[in-house]
Amino acid sequence: MDIDVLTRQTSRLGIDLATLMEPVRAQVEAALSGLGGHHRRRVCIVGDGDSYHAGCAAETAFELIGDVICEPQPAQRFLSYHVDTLPKAPGDSLIVLVSASGRTERVLEAAAAARDRGLVAIAVTGNADSPLALAADASVDVSLPEPEPSPGIRTYQASLLALLLLAVQLSAHTGSEATAQELCAELVALATTVSATEQALRGPCEALGHALSDAPVIGVLGTGPSEGTAKYGAAKLVEGAGVMAFGQDLEEWCHVERFAGPLDMPLVIVAPSGKSQRRARDVALRAATLGRRVIILLPQDDEPLFAAGLQVLPIPGSVREPFSPLVYHLFAGHLAAGLARHLGRRPFQSHRPTGPAKA
Template sequence: MIAISASGETERVVEASRAARRYGALTVAVTGTPGSPLTRVADRTLMVDLPDTEPSPGIRTYQASLLGLLLIALQVGRAPRPDITRDAAREADALREELVVLADHVDATAKAIKQECRRVADLVADAPVMVMLGSGPSYGTALFTAAKMVEGAGVFAVGQDLEEWGHVERLAYPDDMPLFVIAPPGRSRDKATEVAARAHELGRRVVAVISRGDTSAAGHAHAVLPVHGRVREEFSPLLYHLFAGYVACFVAQGLGRLPFQTHRS
């Protein structure tokens, strides 16, 4: 059982780890804080600590935790077992090299979208609610980016699966509700394009988070946030959440708010 908490102090995560260990599970802590309560109850610990810290709604720690989980998955994939061949081990090593290259793509994307995120913030800041959509690995990205809008700007936001939105939330008012469609290349891209088109028809303010040069959903969007660099769908969460911190920050500035409602005190 893998438990993730950057601080190592999240009460329910510590409790879950303690219970899992009591039932005989091997427990692994992925954390950025050595000596924390989580490390003390887990059998093993993977440290994903950052070289320097700064106040933020869990953006850099999320990236570090996500990277740690991907590295665990790759290591499990190449662990010595009768059914694991040398080719599988080499493939795992090649995938690890892909992760290293993504650091440059993260930097390029963050620089490229910053000013466009300011324009997107102006487009959506008056909305009482926002929705982030994605499927497959991007469903987790949708949940995370919605959380950043709540924590960073105090705006109610939800993450939802593409298909589920088409069945349910498309019926919700207001008609011009902002909708962020997260659509990296991969199996869910066609569905994301279809949803973006339907949302545009319904009057939603659609923001497409897509690979640079991808025109599939761009024609159905009020704004496009382009992600730089080629990335496989499995690794795409490392790149496709980057807009959320910027948009939340600019929305908060426009509304005169601080993260976690600290402006109220």
């Protein structure tokens, strides 16, 4: 697997978003209608890796737009603990099972566990004929044209889009259809923003890959929907460049990892417009004064930040906070490519003689 797959995948995201929007919206509407169409009290999103991160990134949209309790769960936690806590009352809970391949083992087991408990499930998958699609009560196909093996960049966006559209469609049952249509129009318009952001970030993130390649670990921070983005971004640095990285909540970093060495540990802070942005800016300045190398993603029209060791990556356009994960994750593929190129690595450690990710 070559390094350029990271750049190729990231550069196609704007086109993918425009292409997927209408067919995925129609499938989401049909899936919910086929399951009765009535409002649910809670949604539990189950997945592993990128699929779990997409659930974390979409949680705020389900709660603020869809007006439901949302519970993103790694598949093993759902299997071992959570499924037995969910009410069996008809119409109470909707399980959303996410797997790009449709073959993730624990997610398939989660589908069986949900069925055994009498819970209704929708699959979000890139394989309409997969075991997961067949195991669920309804499915949403997010398959992509010209797929290729990669660290899950295009597939992540496709899964995230389906989840956001589920949240919007659920809102139609509590609000107005007109409002749901307006929200869908916002998502359509984001295709242009995604393309502009990808182009704006490519050069700076590739350069940052060179500058940060000496770091033994990189932290990626965000709160609310941006915590999901942070987890996903860290995962791409691990998978794409073999660099140890972690995604963490802003305030949790202040309580724990702030005390970890090295003192110049790089931090990428995801700070779209919204309820936690002020705290994100404060944390960025504080971290820089502690000697951290800080990169903060901010809307390009925001008041800039200035501090030694702090770099701002401006994000074009505007986006409501629950939809911001569609835009603010774009740094990850390009930064991973820059790191991998400078370190002489390939995705999933495939440069090693023993093969991908083998000891």
